[in-house]
Amino acid sequence: MVRRLVVMSVTALAVVLGAVSPGLAAGPRHIRGTETVPVYDYASAVRETVWVESPLDGDGARDRIAADIVRPREATTRVPVIMEASPYYTCCGRGNESELKKYAADGTVVSMPLYYDNYFVPRGYAFVGVDLSGTARSTGCEDVGGPAEVASAKAVIDWLNGRGTAFTADGRRATASWTTGRVGMIGKSWDGSVANGVAATGVRGLETIVPIGAISSWYDYQRYNGILRTQEYVRFLHSYVNGRPADACADELAGWRAGSGETTGDFTGYWAARDYRPDARNVRASVFIAHGINDKNVSTRQFGLWWDALARHGVERKLWLFQSGHEDPFDARRAEWVDTLHRWFDHYLHGLRNGIDREPRATLETAPGVWQDERDWPARGVRDRTLPLGDGTLGLGAAGRGVTKTYTDESLREDALVANPSAAVPGRLAFLSAPLTAPLRISGEPSVTLRIKVDRPTAALSARLVDYGTATRVDHFRSEGLVNLTTSSCWGAASATDDACYLDTAEVTVTGDHAVLTRGWADAAHHRSLRFSTPLLPDRWYDLTIPLNTYDVTLPAGHVLGLILGQSDPQFTVTNDQNATVSVDAGRSSLTLPATGATVIAPATPPTITTGPGAAERRSATDIPIVPLR
Structure with a gap:
């Protein structure tokens, strides 16, 4: 039998791998050596909104999840996605300065919180800011770390990978032909907790997550081994971020309150549905955890037990621990954090061999302003x-x-x-x-x-x-x-x-x-x-x-x-x-x-x-x- 040698051009090979759309020119100019560089104009980036159908049925019709997108207009190749799914975009703000999403009169997003879009879009990434179910402009009911919340973020990843349905504001079907489908989720606090929950589903296309000061078990956040952290916390958190009319989710909220064991402190089925740790075995994504070691809001057991569970299942992971409380490392060690995050996303979303996966696994602030890298964590010899x-x-x-x-x-x-x-x-x-x-x-x-x-x-x-x-x-x-x-x-x-x-x-x-x-x-x-x-x-x-x-x-x-x-x-x-x-x-x-x-x-x-x-x-x-x- 005669075997034919098939020689493919770089462009054709990239099309097969999903990196280049048919008809687009080869060669991503935002990649130089082993890093992405800022070559695309941020001011002229494509800004659009799609509404993604979530598989959970909230009120007789599929919920629609608002996803605001900023992506480089001049890109001639498909680009990966950095995604932050949050309940805070229009109610409460993100980051140290509590930034909100801002929209033009026609509904186009003109300002995203934080620096992720400003920094990464010029470097050949898209940024997607997702309003979780029942918050901001999304329909459905916000179930505080539960299945609907996680499903709403997962649905967007499915759509980015051609497995879901989305619509524009005028009802037209929307496709994501501009992306490779490789997604990295990031976020502090509630946003990072969602990233943990989505990773625990094992969804394909989610390549990495960066949970910062994040929850891995909502029971351990609202209960301390049978003791309440405070009364009516489920209702408080739901109401704090709810974007629906006051009575739209009243029945659902009543059920959650009844199931949460308010009077007993018990770990009920309600909490089991919000415990991501048993599903660490499903995690396909790499995980880059950052946490303040003196965090009194999201306790450090949240990262500690999650880290241990990921380790047992051989998940690629990295850790930053710093001395402050419930904070973002962007505000604790800014330049070094942005550089590390950049290299992390370059490696896991663009596939660049920059060596970050072979570097020490843990970076710790051991005293005010004193940082050291360690091979692994917990410390060697412990x-x-x-x-x-x-x-x-x-x-x-x-x-x-x-x-x-x-x-x-x-x-x-x-x-x-x-x-x-x-x-x-x-x-x-x-x-x-x-x-x-x-x-x-x-x-x-x-x-x-x-x-x-x-x-x-x-x-x-x-x-x-x-x-x-x-x-x-x-x-x-x-x-x-x-x-x-x-x-x-x-x-x-x-x-x-x-x-x-x-x-x-x-x-x-x-x-x-x-x-x-x-x-x-x-x-x-x-x-x-x-x-x-x-x-x-x-x-x-x-x-x-x-x-x-x-x-x-x-x-x-x-x-x-x-x-x-x-x-x-x-x-x-x-x-x-x-x-x-x-x-x-x-x-x-x-x-x-x-x-x-x-x-x-x-x-x-x-x-x-x-x-x-x-x-x-x-x-x-x-x-x-x-x-x-x-």
Whole structure:
């Protein structure tokens, strides 16, 4: 048999691969070597809106999801898409300066929030801003992280890959012949949470996601192991972003509220439908996570457990951790972030071999303004250490056998809870290590295992790890650790209606003699399962584990590690389970610490520590519970 050698031109081969539309000239001029460069005119870019049909039926007709598109007019090849699906485009704004979408009189989008379109469209990308179901101009009902929300964003990816239906404002069918179908989703907070949810569907065409300060389980965002973060949070978040008439989604909202276990704190089917972690096995996209290590809005367990799940399934991933709270790395380390993001998208959306996939997997801010790259995360050499509790002591050698510590709830705020740990304070128990003889690196998710007896059917329990020692730290209780300056810098091209200039920012630091590292809460009656509660009997001992938020820190030699136990926590949670008396069997209780470095030794007697004002006290912080995601 004679085999014919078929020689294809670069243009013909690109057509087969979907990079060039038939009839278009070959050679993407926005690619030079291993990077994309800004060659297309942003001011004259194509700006259009399509309404994509979502497969979920909200009210007898398929929902239509508004997608605003900005793409290079002069491009002679198909281009990939950077997409941000958000509920905030017209209600609340995006970014540090709360930018909104803006439209001309004819409905054409003339200004997009953030810099993504300004920076990337000239470099041969399209940017698509999607109004999630039930928000802004989309129909349907916003179900707060649920199937309709995720399906609305996924539908746009399907349409970009020729698998869906969309229409223009005048009813004509719209096609996406201008794109390769390769999509990267990005977004902070709620927007990044949607990216996690869409990736968990395994949708083809989604090549990468960049979730920033994002949720991976909505239960863990609105509930803390059986304890409510605040009352009526489901209704609050829905109402906060709802773009429909007030009564359009009333029936749906009533069902969600009923299913969320408001009175029990249980993990119900409502929450299972909003937990993306079990579906990490479906993720095809690479994942680039960024998170503030002191984020008190979207807790760090959200990235920590998601990262672990992705690792178990071999998903390509990268991580940035920085010292501030619920912030975007664009405002924490601007130039380096934009450069890294550019190379990430170039590699995963344009297929450029720039080596970013072979670079260290983790980038961490280890102290204010101090950054380092590490091969992986958690830190190399970290292992779980079991640190026993004693009579006010913590660490190896703690003499806890036969020691019972008892305390009665006083609903203490955080500063009162952790200050002056050597003193006897009603409403808390304090356990202190000896001063560290060498640096101690904590990297991962700690947890506290307690053997307890309670005089009531349940109790709300809290636990905090505290660093007792003087240091200069990012003051994340003040503006999340970052403040705006009077200067600005520009990150991309501009049009008459949309620039890419943003106020510069600076970290806020404070020098203090102690700081809370990580926190955790649990309802004692959920000790068997989060799916149901089991009332406690007053004469029986129970075992309970309180997971703490994921953290990464290095404590210097000479500092003391403290574990502080409290009960009801008005600064962070809402509960009617107050005034309980709890006994802790110290000999059968312990702290599990993912760590490397110094051995944590228990002192013979607790060290004497006197502290000054805490961070929240200095800033007169208001209560935390009810907050928007953005």
